[in-house]
Amino acid sequence: MTSVITVSHLGKTYATGHAALKEVSLDIRRGEIFALLGPNGAGKTTLISIICGLVNATSGTVTVAGHDIVTDYRAARSRIGLVPQELTTDSFESVWATVSFSRGLFGRRASPAYIEKVLKSLSLWDKKDAKIMTLSGGMKRRVLIAKALAHEPEVLFLDEPSAGVDVELRRDMWRLVRELRDGGVTIILTTHYLEEAEEMADRVGVIAKGELILVEEKATLMTKLGKKQLTIELATPLPAVPEALGPYALARSPDGACLTYSYTATTTGEDDAGRSIAGLLAALDREGIAFKDLHTEQSSLEDIFVSLVRRAP
Numbered sequence: 444m445t446s447v448i449t450v451s452h453l454g455k456t457y458a459t460g461h462a463a464l465k466e467v468s469l470d471i472r473r474g475e476i477f478a479l480l481g482p483n484g485a486g487k488t489t490l491i492s493i494i495c496g497l498v499n500a501t502s503g504t505v506t507v508a509g510h511d512i513v514t515d516y517r518a519a520r521s522r523i524g525l526v527p528q529e530l531t532t533d534s535f536e537s538v539w540a541t542v543s544f545s546r547g548l549f550g551r552r553a554s555p556a557y558i559e560k561v562l563k564s565l566s567l568w569d570k571k572d573a574k575i576m577t578l579s580g581g582m583k584r585r586v587l588i589a590k591a592l593a594h595e596p597e598v599l600f601l602d603e604p605s606a607g608v609d610v611e612l613r614r615d616m617w618r619l620v621r622e623l624r625d626g627g628v629t630i631i632l633t634t635h636y637l638e639e640a641e642e643m644a645d646r647v648g649v650i651a652k653g654e655l656i657l658v659e660e661k662a663t664l665m666t667k668l669g670k671k672q673l674t675i676e677l678a679t680p681l682p683a684v685p686e687a688l689g690p691y692a693l694a695r696s697p698d699g700a701c702l703t704y705s706y707t708a709t710t711t712g713e714d715d716a717g718r719s720i721a722g723l724l725a726a727l728d729r730e731g732i733a734f735k736d737l738h739t740e741q742s743s744l745e746d747i748f749v750s751l752v753r754r755a756p
């Protein structure tokens with residue numbers, strides 16, 4: 444797969460002396476949805492702002508569709524749409540005028556048919572003549588997305604798309620993001636909502652204290668680091684875990700009524716030591732241990748994220 448953005452050894456030290464980014468290198472693949480996760484102050488906005496040409500890097504380089512963001516700024520910037528967190532000014536302009544103007548800023552020829560398509564896909568068509576200042580917060584958010592899409596960018600950045608939006612808009616936005624991706628647009632989103640990354644992203648990058656500590660396919664990340672737990676509720680409490688079950692390293696609840704097996708999810712059902720749920724249940728049967736109920740829990744991306752960030756330098 445080809446890269447659409449290449450970030451190489453990027454560093455940013457603000458005038459205050461604060462090193463907000465340290466040696467960040469990252470390839471964004473064309474057509475993917477990439478979620479950039481990190482706690483407050485990790486450097487997400489700084490990274491996006493540099494790629495979009497709003498903040499100057501202290502060191503390193505970035506290219507967008509092969510164009511250097513410093514030496515070939517206009518070409519690089521015209522490939523990018525940026526949806527900021529907030530609309531900064533209330534506007535007396537209509538939705539239609541505002542979105543059309545954004546397109547013109549990038550030197551694109553007017554295309555009423557394209558603007559109509561964007562407004563319709565964002566359920567803004569019946570508001571096209573409304574002044575921005577009269578719109579609800581959710582509608583203003585939609586306008587921000589329409590503005591970012593107006594010049595048909597190849598890459599769309601969404602900075603905290605779900606912050607302060609209602610469930611309906613979030614769902615609409617997720618649908619739109621998938622449609623855009625299916626249409627060939629690369630999407631990069633920053634988020635605090637792990638649910639959002641879990642739901643949408645093809646790949647996930649985790650940034651902490653200015654360092655990119657991990658980049659991984661979401662599915663791989665979840666199987667590699669995802670722990671599962673099987674809890675077995677026993678028919679009769681056990682005073683101790685029988686020796687024959689030793690390899691499973693079961694945890695016994697203080698009252699002896701439950702046993703918990705922690706394992707790493709694998710596709711074959713067996714881990715490296717040949718342990719499996721089927722094997723455990725057979726061993727319980729051999730030991731004559733009856734159970735009332737079984738339930739499993741799986742760690743979410745949130746658990747994985749919290750443990751990663753805790754381990755960060």
Ligand SMILES: Nc1ncnc2c1ncn2[C@@H]1O[C@H](COP(=O)(O)OP(=O)(O)OP(=O)(O)O)[C@@H](O)[C@H]1O
Binds near residue numbers: 458488
């Ligand atoms: N203009 C600036 N001058 C000095 N320090 C700054 C400036 N902008 C950001 N910082 C600092 O750089 C660090 C990274 O900030 P950044 O906004 O990139 O983080 P973030 O991951 O986007 O956080 P959040 O999730 O809160 O938006 C923070 O410690 C922040 O205080």
